[in-house]
Amino acid sequence: MEQDRLVRVPVDTHLGPFLAGFSATGLADLDFPGRHPDNFNRAKSHPLLASVKRCLKKILSGRQPEQFPEMDLSAGTPFQQSVWQEMLKIPMGQTLTYGEIAENLNNPGAVRAVGMACGANPIPVIIPCHRVLAAGGKIGGFSSGLEWKYQLLKIEGLAFL
DNA sequence: TAACATTCCGCGC
DNA sequence: GCGCGGAATGTTA
Numbered sequence: 001m002e003q004d005r006l007v008r009v010p011v012d013t014h015l016g017p018f019l020a021g022f023s024a025t026g027l028a029d030l031d032f033p034g035r036h037p038d039n040f041n042r043a044k045s046h047p048l049l050a051s052v053k054r055c056l057k058k059i060l061s062g063r064q065p066e067q068f069p070e071m072d073l074s075a076g077t078p079f080q081q082s083v084w085q086e087m088l089k090i091p092m093g094q095t096l097t098y099g100e101i102a103e104n105l106n107n108p109g110a111v112r113a114v115g116m117a118c119g120a121n122p123i124p125v126i127i128p129c130h131r132v133l134a135a136g137g138k139i140g141g142f143s144s145g146l147e148w149k150y151q152l153l154k155i156e157g158l159a160f161l
Numbered sequence: 162t163a164a165c166a167t168t169c170c171g172c173g174c
Numbered sequence: 175g176c177g178c179g180g181a182a183t184g185t186t187a
Contacts, residue, residue: 079185098167102184113185115166120186141166149166153165 008040011053013060015151018125026070030056030123032144036140052126059125062155065091068126075122079110083117084127093156095131098140119143125152 006021006029016033019040027048027071031037051069058065068088073081086101096104098114103113118129124144132151139160142149151158 029164077186082170100169102167105182108183109182110163111167112183113167116164116185117166129166132166139166143166 003145006041007043007046008042009046009049011049011056013057015060017059018056020046020049020052022048025072025074027052027126028072028075028122030126032124032148034046035144038122051108055126059128060155061094062157064090071123071126073122076117076120079113080117080120083114084123086119087121087127087129087132090128090131095133095153095158097133099135101132115141122147123159128152131156 002036006023008019008021008029011018013022017035018033019031019039019066020027021029021031026143048069055065055067055069073084074144076084082105083101086104090096098118099108100106101114102110107113114132118132119141121127124130130142132140139146139149153160
């Protein structure tokens with residue numbers, strides 16, 4: 001497995017332990033509580049851990065983080081990276097549709113592809129893929145489990161149904 | 162080439 | 175209005 005190069009460190013939150021994966025460059029991966037891989041390179045700490053933890057806790061308590069930890073997005077294709085950058089611009093409590101993201105990228109036809117890029121996002125929560133909804137106020141999908149998407153939106157003060 | 166976390170349009174209820 | 179089916183669409187492995 002190629003993600004053996006990642007150093008994994010648990011990040012405790014009031015929602016349970018997330019698992020951060022660091023490459024040499026920065027934060028490269030984040031897993032929800034209960035969805036951790038079986039085998040991984042566990043470490044007890046990391047230089048970027050404090051930064052990640054601070055950022056994560058801000059978001060999980062419904063507040064906009066003042067800055068993001070260093071991230072390693074090199075795992076994604078150029079298109080995916082531009083989609084992720086676009087999502088990072090979405091402020092706390094605000095949402096876009098897959099279509100709007102595609103338009104922001106001057107690629108209005110790539111709606112479907114934007115959906116794929118969201119699913120390929122290695123760092124959920126910090127890269128707010130949960131703030132991307134389908135057209136017509138529909139919820140869309142979420143690869144780590146739709147419950148998380150609802151949960152995160154609720155934390156940000158957005159009610160559904 | 163076959164997926165897809167989409168969207169739009171046209172039905173039938 | 176809502177739901178379902180089908181088609182068009184860009185990117186990816």
